[in-house]
Amino acid sequence: MGWQRTPGGGGQDGESLLDGSAELARVRAVLALGGVPWDQLDDGVQQVRVKLLDARAAPGKDPIRNWAAWLTVVASRVACDWHRSRTHDAALRERLATRWADQPPPEAEDQRVLALAVAGELETMPVRQRQVLCLRYYADLPVHDIARLLEIPEGTVKSRLHSATAALKKCLQDKEVI
Structure with missing residues (x-):
């Protein structure tokens, strides 16, 4: 189905969507x-x-x-x-x-160990918790922007942040990283 041209040159039907x-x-x-x-x-x-x-x-x-x-x-x-x-x-x-x-790079060995432990724990977290943690602490977005991006209420973002940080803290304490 090619573009059908009329003798006047202006009337193609567009059926083939740029195949010509x-x-x-x-x-x-x-x-x-x-x-x-x-x-x-x-x-x-x-x-x-x-x-x-x-x-x-x-x-x-x-x-x-x-x-x-x-x-x-x-x-x-x-x-x-x-x-x-x-x-x-x-x-x-x-x-x-x-x-x-503006932030100095982590130089102490403890900071590197903590950064690796946090990254490892993030991989094991549920997607919803991981999303809000990454958007809040890595992308540095405020709660209302996260709510708008994820199309959820601000209260839900706050609740997920609270439960995710508590779970992350517990895991890091259990592994004696913090």
Whole structure:
């Protein structure tokens, strides 16, 4: 099922979702010109395909009259989104690096032993407890952000944190690490 072109050049039905080589080449070119790296172009093409599926499935919308123009605009928006997410990720990495740079590295043997023991105990904990502990103490997120990320009430986060820290403390005491 290829793209069906009308004599006016503007009416493809979109059935094959970028199977035509000209349309695929256009989308890849727009993404590349938008600064998306070569190794991520296929991901960008997939995002355009998803948006095409969404556009076709939307009830009550006007049909797309010029597929070439639509694909070009959507591909350029995908490239912009890629830059936004890359900037956001870089800012997050920078904040985390700054936060960890302020803390002196553990040099004492006791601290290393404790860090290894905690890591080992985290692996044995239930997923729900491990999630809240890691988000709270490793990612340094406040309770309300953890609740929002996990889509659970703040009270549940607090309860899980309390039970997880108590269980972790007991295990470390039993092993005489602390």
